[in-house]
Amino acid sequence: MTFDPPRAARRFGCGLSPDIPAPTDAATMLEAVSGPDAAAQRFPVDGFDVARDLDLAIHELSRAVRSAETDAAREEAAARRGKLGREFRDTHMGWFRHTLLRRALTEDGFRERLAFFWGDHFTAHSKGGPLRYAHACFVEDAVRPNLAGRFADMLIAAVTHPLMLLYLDQVRSAGPNSIAAQRHGGQVGLNENLARELMELHTLGVGGSYGQGDVRDLAALLTGLSYRRSDGFAFRARIAEPGVLPFMGRAYGGDTPTLDRVVQVLEDLAAHPDTAEHIARKLAVHFTGDTPDPDMVRRMRDAYLQNGGQLVAVYAAMLDHPAAWHDAAGNVKQxxxxxxxxxxxxxxxxxxxxxxxxxxxxxxxxxxxxxxxxxxxxxxxxxxxxxxxxxxxxxxxxxxxxxxxxxxxxxxxxxxxxxxxxxxxxxxxxxxxxxxxxxxxxxxxxxxxxxxxxxxxxxx
Amino acid sequence: MTDTSRRAFLGRSLALGCSLAASPLVTPVTMARAPWDTRLVVIILRGAMDGLDVVRPVGDPGYAALRGGAAPQGGLALDGIFALHPELSGLMPLWQKGELGFVHAVSTPYRDKRSHFDGQDILEAGTGQDALGRDRDGWLNRMLQAMPGITAETAYAVGREDMLILSGDAPVANWSPEAALALSPQAQRLLERVMHDDPLFRATMDEAIALSQTEMAELAGDGTLDTADMMNAMQENMRPTRDRDRVGSVARFAAERLRGDSRIAAFSLNGFDTHAQQERTLPRALAPLQEAVLTLRDELGDVWGKTAVLAMTEFGRTARLNGSRGTDHGTAGAMLLAGGAIRGGHVLGDWPGLAEADLYQRRDLMPTRDVRAIAGWAMRGLFSLDRAQVEGTIFPGLDMGADPKLIL
Structure with a gap:
């Protein structure tokens, strides 16, 4: 089996259209995802800065509700908060509408599919509060600009994104020997949630070569990543574990904790062969079927490792493999x-x-x-x-x-x-x-x- | 379209010859009876129900002090201390027959952050606070995993969305009466033809058609559905509805399955987050709860006698009213038990009192019992589970404590 335009549109794109031709070959598809993001320009979705402003404003009104001295003031603040909440929800419906229109009208359907795949690979959202409407912003900030670049760059953007730090509790984590922990006694400490998911889901995979000790070490290395509604993302040395820290046989950082050591550890995780295998298999499953061809997965993994995690090379290895074009029943559409x-x-x-x-x-x-x-x-x-x-x-x-x-x-x-x-x-x-x-x-x-x-x- | 006309043509669709026998899930071969005969219905009350307003401790002198003149003091007397919220007056006959009971001052192990979402996760996962965020399965599913001979029909999550409480490795079914299909005979024939060569699609479509028919069973009528009826019915089904409009069909469907070979059903009711004007907002949430219980009683028939219904919420609400005559997120609350299998007519629990010093953090009703212990004892009574199973795998780390003798 080889490249087939209708199959390319259905399996790797957003489907067939009466007006927009199906892609003619793999090179054209790869060129399109490497080029400018035309769909995002035509149907924009806001980044997290917009979500943060709304969240901040709603939070301040909640404070006004709590501190109101008269019933009238309380009711007024509550009404304004309700209005702003509805505004946020409506704004998010606009993002949803644009997401659908991108899929309906794009000439670069592979990009939309990849944006969804990576947005799901790096799942980040908020279960409650106004930020429950902010998932699309995360995809816009962390995923779309990086989906045709290096995996490491997307990993760094996703893992340090405010929504991820909130979702996987990194904002609650502090080094046991950090300045903050020493000031507050036993009140603050490590939270392993992000470190665990980072290895299990984002990089090495659940079958990867790591253990509970590595989770703990990585959790210590990630301390310092923080987000506050009032001032956004920051690396705060106060909550970071000080000193040179071990992780999977290497040493990271120096005397003063900085964001660089987090970036370095993410680069190393991205370069790990287990990560290459995990990413190759997951892409193959998502696009070609629940039990992907082993040779295709192997070639995708090799392409990842030989090209420094350049994702377009991995996509090319998939699209160039005959198994990608099988004519058996493909995945059910989500x-x-x-x-x-x-x-x-x-x-x-x-x-x-x-x-x-x-x-x-x-x-x-x-x-x-x-x-x-x-x-x-x-x-x-x-x-x-x-x-x-x-x-x-x-x-x-x-x-x-x-x-x-x-x-x-x-x-x-x-x-x-x-x-x-x-x-x-x-x-x-x-x-x-x-x-x-x-x-x-x-x-x-x-x-x-x-x-x-x-x-x-x-x-x- | 009026409700009557909808009923009329939904009824007519019953005349369709549906391929019930072809369904892989409802054929006699795979429908081995569950190895037990009792039924359990779990209703998750989302939003944190105010236990102090539903089962009012009017005999506790602290109550009037906390809730003040704005708090309704009335209600239907249950015993020397507690009175029932008037909106649930339709349940009093059950109380009198011993088919309705409550447990007061219960909570999950969740403390202090008082987030609905974390609270509901803990409630449905049945784990301790330490497992928060890592919960991938629910306690009812883990209970099913411990039972021999279950099928995909044994347990139903009823409603639009999956429920964590039933998620996990054991097979469970999910159906929302809103999804019920009304197909013209022509459309159904064409659909069968289109699906024929794909086993997954074919089997699932047969099952969807079969489920749609049982949901409509009580609306019997004659005639044949034409295309226009079909389109109208589908449009109507997809119309967004509120809980209180939907609860009857949800409970009816649950009862329908439980009268057959299903043994467990779970669904949720929303609207208990009464931050303001509680005297108006709480009744709106309680009416569907009452309707759910009464519909189950009416529709289950003889099976009601072997059924236990547990209605539970993520946490309680503040002991005092706030400035908007509502209540904010609290800690302990109340749980409702109903059914012919329960020993009703009692408000169980270890009442902590409402004096300032008795309150949790001087603001909430003090929890005196883990809500999981109540659910655990109920399941032990219904399904003869080992205590070790309940405390080890279904609710890991739970101490069930003394037997509250919930089940007859």
Whole structure:
């Protein structure tokens, strides 16, 4: 099997479109992801600075609620806080809308898929508080600028990002011998959460060659990374463990703790062969199937190691391997892929996707929750599941079917002829039963819904 | 569309010949009966229910002092000390029959940060505070892992989202009545054709159709669904609904499964975060709780006699009212027990009192019992679990303490 444009669009891109041609070869795809981020320019999403300002303002109003001396003042502050909270939520719906439009209209679909993959690899979000709306900002800051660069650079950007430091409790960690720990006795100490996930999920992988002692050592090395609402990210020597610190057979840092030692340890973790293996396998699983071809994984790992973790070389090794183009059933699309590629196949224009938050929630966000994926709210640090069986459950499948039969009509009103739509959405390989269903359906909405419900469309 | 017309055509869809027998999950071969016969329903009350307002300690002189004139003193007398929130008056017949009980001053091991999200994680994971953030499975799933002969039908998480309490290695089913399908016979035939060659999709679609039919079972009618009916039904199903509109169908579906071969069901109710105007906001959250319990009782029929319902929340609320006549996040709260299998008619628990010095950090009801111990004793009574299993794997590190004799 070799490169095939419709398959490239479906398996490695955001799906087929009636207006935007499928990529012609792997080199073009790689060139596109290495070039400017046109989709982000056309459909911008804010960075974390915007989320932080909103969070800070809401926090200050909470303080005003608590310290209010009269009922009237309290109610006024609470009302303003509520208004700002709703504003944040609505802003986040705008980011969601742009994320969908990027998928529907981009000529560089591989980039959108990679942005999702890496945003999920480095899962960071907030379970509560205003920052629960900030996941998209994290992807925009830490992932998108780095997805065609060195893995180490993305790792450093992700691990030092405020949302990651909050999510994995790094903001609560202090070196046991740090100035802060000595001042406050036993009140502050190490928190291992980020150190553990950094090795287990972000770099070496759960089967990697490390133990609990290494987790502890890395936790000590990461101290100093901090975030405060009022002044943002900072390396604070006060909470950092002082001295030269050991980690996996090497020594890091000098007398005064600095951010450099964190950067150095992340560089070394990125260069580790276990990391190369973990990243190669995870990419291969995400794009080509739950049990990827071992030779393809090996070549991807070698490309990683031979090119200093340059990710484009790893992507090239995958796209150049025949196993990437197998014609067996591919992965089931996750809800974001399903909804995004449906909108793309339908040929929607930006005007079709309402910018009224309530309508966007009704038509896109809530149905995706019923499909098992609340956008921007992953279930844990290990992100969304990859297994097909996690997504194709009775409820989740029924939700896809209902969405496919009703929402396209509701947002577009004028639907394509299902007989043509089946060719657009599935390409020349459309299975005969799906062609038949598209022809036999009683209405356009039903026909479109049946095409979108078909395994041929729901798999990549 | 009116509710009546929806019911009418949902009812008509029952006439469809559905491929129930083809479903891999509901065929007799795989539907081995669970090795026990009792039923457990766990309702997670999200937002932190104010136990002091639901089961009011009106006989404790500290109560009036804390809640002041703004606090409703009334309620339905339960015993010499406690009175029930009037919004739950529909449950009084159950109390009188011994099918309703409460445990007061309970909490999870979670302390001090009072975050809903961490609190709910701890409640559903059933672990101690030290495991916070690392919880990848829930205690009901670990209970299932300890039981022989379970199938994917044994336990149901009912509602839109997965629940941590049921997540884990043991197979569980998830279904939300909102997802119920209403297909015209033509659409169903085409769908079967489209799915035919993909075993995962085919089996799952059959199951979704079967589940949709049971959910609609009580709305029987005649006739055939046409395409327009189908589209309207799907639109209607996808309409966002509030908890109080949804609770009836959630509880009905749970009861439907429990009347069959399912043994465990879990779902959640929201809206208990009553920071302001609690006299108005708490009743809005309690009405769905009452509806859930009464629907389960009505729909379970004979099975109600072997059922225990546990309704629990992440933590309680402050003992005093705040400046907005609401309450803020606290520590200990109350838990509700219902069902024919429980020994009701009592407010159990070791009452800590409400004097200033009796309060936790001088602000919250003092926890005197771990909520996991209550759930543990209930499961031990229902499923004959070993104490070692409960304290070792289901709730690691828990000391169950003395038997509160919850189960008949």
């Amino acid at each position: 809800p974001i892929d399903f909804v995004g590629s449906s909108l793309r196949a339908l040929g929607i224009a930006p005007r079709h996707l309402s910018d009224v938050p309530r309508l966007l929630r009704r038509d896109m966000m809530n149905p995706m929750t019923l499909m098992g994926q609340t956008w921007g709210m992953p279930p844990g640090p290990d992100g969304w599941p990859e297994a097909d069986s996690a997504w194709i459950t009775p409820q989740r499948m029924a939700a896809r079917l209902q969405w496919g039969m009703t929402v396209p009509f509701r947002v577009m009103r004028l639907l394509p002829d299902p007989r043509e739509f089946v060719e657009v959405a599935l390409g020349p390989d459309a299975p005969e039963p799906v062609r038949f269903a598209a022809k036999a359906a009683e209405t356009r909405a039903e026909g479109v819904g049946l095409v979108l419900a078909s395994p041929a469309f729901q798999r990549m």
